[in-house]
Each structure stands twice: as structure tokens, then as C-alpha cells.
Amino acid sequence: MADDLLLGIDVGTTNIKALVFTVSGALAASASVATPTERPQPGWAEHDPRMLWQSVVEVIRRALESIDDSRRVRGLAVASVGEAGVLLDARGEALTPIIAWYDRRTMPYVQRWNAQDDPLETFRLTGMLPVPIYGVFKLQWLRDYEPEGYAAATTWLHVADYIAFRLCGARTTDYSLASRSMLFDLRARRWSDALIDRAGLRGDLLPEPVASGTRIGEVTETAAAETGLAPGTIVGAGGHDHVCGALAADVRRVGDCLDSMGTAEAAFLPLDDVPLDERLFIANVSSWTHVTFGAHVARDRYYVMDGLFSSGAAVEWMRRIAAPGAPLHEAAAEVESLAASAPPGSLGVLFLPHLTAGERGAFVGLTASSGRAALARAVYEGLAFEWRHMLDNIEGMLGVRAGTIRAIGGGTRLPVWLGIKAHVLGRPIQALDMDESVALGAALLGGIAAGVYGSEDEAVGAVRVRERTIAPDEALHALYERIYREAFLRLAPALAPVHAALNDLEGP
8 A cells, every 4th residue: 555664673883773654665763772882891792682682662662653554564673783693491481692793702612613624515505604793603602601591491492583583482493594504404495404413502492494584473452552653563583684785776686796885894795505515615715805605685595705804894993083073974075085185096095994893004104294184095995996896706706797886875875985986996886865775675575574665576566766876987997906806806815814913912
């Protein structure tokens, strides 16, 4: 119906958002709060499940304030970060904190896995190489360091699953979030008994995996009283945030590519199938970056993705340097102005954009002439070079080339950064006027679950979005190609032993 509305909830690294959309994807109402995060030790980050739920309650209530009748919201779904979850008991009470996706306390478990098991077999099943962020290692840590909570638990739910559970009581997950656990048989689309046994975990903790957009329940009377939603509102299975954003941007087919420019940034290409063979494993292990494969929220689709954890975070860091204490919009404008005023190549300054998840970044090539403008532009250029490298790596591994690159997220509001990226790539970028694509993708899944749309194609086709094309400059591309080939690609390998020494000197 013309007056139907859909709700998309986005539980992200930095913010939690609730957005209400019309059936054609127009924004009708929204609210946002900071994601509550605690840092009990260096390198650790956690979320209190109850505080997370209360933040979701707050944004839903605020978003609904401007809606005349909450019964107009026909369906909803939740998108969230992908590698974090919570243990629940039989009554649905949270037993442990949520270990943030980027927390590094699980590194010893990765080292143990690699020493005792064959990473090739893990890759063949999951499409992943062992790294600390995955759910399997968080569960192992909780088993060993929160033994009472682990013993009392009946279910492990990802963040989006937990919020959906609080709304409707369903203990399910979707394929896209399940595939971020490193316990999921990607092609069979079921939990892997072999990997669960190998990890020494309880398989009974893992919820039923379903396709995104599946109707999993209705908003309960209790959740309705808390949130302001109407009892009986349909809740659909949501998914991993970047992947929900890809659905909203209609990046579902081979040849498409998504640049999701948020706090973290992803290079994302859809696939019809996942070639998890030894050749691809060797190529992945020997590469600078490690790509992962997963289940798309689009039906019967997969994806390949590489991620830069500190993309938007690096821009935010530069804003604090360039305009300390200034409001966000003023600081953003200041960095854009500074970057635009510096010459291409940033007076020979290179930036290595590795600032989070236990990594180290660097400015290299500083001289007495290197002012704020050169540093600001170097940040943009370093991010563009790093994203170019991720895309080159994926295309080289799979023997494909992205025909269309679509950009979504907050970074699309920064024209200088987008222009630099197009020049570095030497390819046009389609920037979508879709700042909240993750929440929109979740809302579309809620609409599919509620029967507002008869199919996924109908849902995506209903969205009306403006886009603009940023074309590369050939002369600038030639300059950036030399910098990329002759300098940037050498930077991380050259600094690796220095950064390793600094990590050792810093201690645990």
C-alpha cells in the first residue's frame, strides 16, 4: 500500500540507527545514537548487551515520534557488524559481554589454530583464513575465560540476531552473519560439524541459519511496549551490514563492485559461486591482504570481500588533527579544503592507512614543506591506494574485472576524496545518494519478509535513488599509477619489520 512503511535498524561500529523508509526507499524518519562501547583493557573492546538493546529501543522510539501511526510499519529487519555475538541462557538473558568485532584478545587462538590445523581445509569450507575477529575464536575465548556463562548458555547470537530476538523471540541467524563465524560450511549453507569439533565448541549453541528476508517472527507485546512499535509487526532476518548495503545498492551480480565507505571500508564483488580451491588459497595466503568469501543477503548469491578497517576512522583521525574541537561538519569541510589545496602526490608524502585492529600506520616522505594540506591529501591518497590494492588483488585472484563500481556510505559526501579515488583507479565511480544504505537494505529485507514486496527483484527495483558519476582524469591517473607502483606497494612490506619491532617494544 502507498502508506506502508518499513524499518531498518543498523547496529554499527560507531552508531546505532533506526530509519523508517517508504516502499520506494525514501527516508521518512530517523534517529541515531553512539554505539555504547567499553574498553576494559588495552586492545579490548566490549559492548554491554543490555545497553546495546536500550540504545536500539531509544532510536526506534525517537524515529517513530514523527510517524502518525506505528501500525504503518509493516516490516523490519536488523543489520549489524559481522563478527560479534552474545551468549544467552534459556530465558534469553545475556550471560557475557559482547566482544567487539575488532577486539584482538583472541590472537593466541588463531596461532593455536594455525599450528594444529590445516588452514586449507578451513578455507575450503568457510572461504576464510584464520584471523582474530571471527566468531569461532571469540567463542573459544568465552569458553576458557567465562566458563560459567559458557556452561549456562543455550544460544550464541550475532548482534543483529540478538536485537531481532529481543524484538520477536526468534533465535535464528542469517547466512551472511553465519558465514562470518568461520564455523559455517559456505556452499552447503549449514554449520560445519567438523569445524565445531575442531574448535572444541558446543554445536548446540549455534542458531538455525535462514535466508535473509525470511519471516522469523512478530514484535512481541513486551518489545512493542518498550519500542513503540505495533505488536505483530513482522520481523525478517537481516544480515551483515556491508552486505545489506550491497543489496540496497543493487550490487548483486557478477561484474558489479561495491565500495562501502564507512568507518571501515570494503571492496565487495558478488559471485554466483565460490571457487574455494587450493590455487585460490595459495594466492590468498601469499597476498598482502586476505580476502574473504561469504553468503550474500541476496538469494542464492555469494560474495568476495576485502576490508580496510581504518578507512573512515583515518579520515576522522585527520579531522581531529586538522580542526581539533570543531563540530563534525566544520572539521570535514576543513579536511576537504586542505586536501584540495595540496598538489597531487602530496609533496611526496605517503600515508599507510593501518590505524586500527592492532595495526600500525605511517606517514613517509615528510619534509619541512609538509604542512597540514599535504598530510590531509596524503590520507585521502593513501586510502585510495589501499582500496585500489584490495580491488586489484581480488580481480587478479579471480580473473575478473569489475565493470561497475558503486560507492555508498558517508565517504560519498566528500568529493575531494572520491575524485582522488577515481583518479587512482583510472575508472569511473558511481556515487549513490544513499547515505543510509545499510539500514535501507535491512528495511528491504523486512519488506520482503512482510510480503510488501513479492520478490527481491521487486524490492530492489522499487528503490529510487540518485547517482552521480565521478570520472578519472587521465593525466592524474598516470601520475598516481607511478606513485602506486613505484612507492605505495613497497611501503607496507618495507615497514613491516619496523612495526614488528615497535610492537615488541611496546609489550603486551
